[in-house]
Amino acid sequence: MTTIVIAAGGTGGHLYPAVALAREFLRQDPATRLLFVGTERGIEAKVLAHEGFELALIAAQPVMGRGLVKAAGALLTLPLGLWQSQRLLREQGASLVLGVGGYTSPPVLLAARLLGVPRVILEPNASPGMANKVLGPIADLVFVTFREAAGCFSPAKVRVTGMPVRRAFLEGEGAACERRNGQGPKTLLVFGGSQGARALNDAMIGALPQWAALRGQVAIVHQTGETDHARVKAAYEAAGVPAQVAPFLFEMPKALRAADLVVSRAGAMTLAELAVCGKPAILVPLPHAIYQHQAHNARVMAEAGGAVVLPQRELTGARLAQEVTALLRDPERLRVMGERSRALGKTDAADVIVRECLGLIKHGARG
Secondary structure, three states: OOEEEEEOOOOHHHHHHHHHHHHHHHHHOOOOEEEEEEOOOOOHHHHHHHHOOEEEEOOOOOOOOOOHHHHHHHHHOHHHHHHHHHHHHHHHOOOEEEEOOOOOHHHHHHHHHHHOOOEEEEEOOOOOOHHHHHHHHHOOEEEEOOHHHHHHOOOOOEEEOOOOOOHHHOOOOOOOOOOOOOOOOEEEEEEOOOOOOHHHHHHHHHOHHHHHHOOOOEEEEEEOOOOOHHHHHHHHHHHOOOEEEEOOOOOHHHHHHHOOEEEEOOOHHHHHHHHHHOOOEEEOOOOOOHHHHHHHHHHHHHHOOOEEEOOHHHOOHHHHHHHHHHHHOOHHHHHHHHHHHHOOOOOOHHHHHHHHHHHHHHHOOOO
């Protein structure tokens, strides 16, 4: 039996591409066994329970962007995480290890290298993170979403595939994610990532007078994150603005297909989902992201004509309402932006990556 071990977690941006690949492994070979490796810190326990995948926990903590003392403490967990990972890979008889960056990947990929288990990494962002840069030399294959990231890795290992997205974005009712015929109110989806974004939440609250003025013209769906949910929901209710306000949207494919316009951060997973669904967006990149990867991601989509970038330093309720209203009142511009967004989408990324992985398993690790 083929056993795939996937090191991914922390945020949806790391986890959901891995879920897409896990589903594709099972589609191509239903006998495949999938095991995710994560920590207690991230959202993996909640999401993977919903998705029906097994999760093993190891000791690992983020290093970058945490200050000297916390970074040193995180590095001290690496030997324990490495030992746990080696034991886990031996016990499970791992056929291949897949890392999606973040702080979970290094101990698991290093353990796979020591045990001679084939290793691949997926780099979701246009500007690669430190974990994947460090792990690149020991990986057998490196799959990148953006061509701009390829130069950070050995050319012989790199495959430019695009981002794997869950088939739910591609199949079922409205499989092509076609826009609706324009009848009825427009739908605005606000999505600050798996953990929410306080800046987006604050701007939406600040724009409540404008949203009230658009009653009947705009239906709002707003994912807030767990921490801010009660505050944001109460603000909508106090202003008398109807909206679907949720801490987390498990059915993101359905929500995205229904949207006419999306306001979101610029994580690589979010942009890939926007692209395969052909959705226009207002992107507010996370300003303090390490390596400014969200700014790089957003620039790619904006230059293609699929999005408007609104820097967080310029984000106010009034400015956000102005941008949203201008776009929703210009159907032709929305249509063109949607087409240009869709042109960036790679619908076969998961299929290509899984086939390459199965070929690597057949021929074994390179060293």
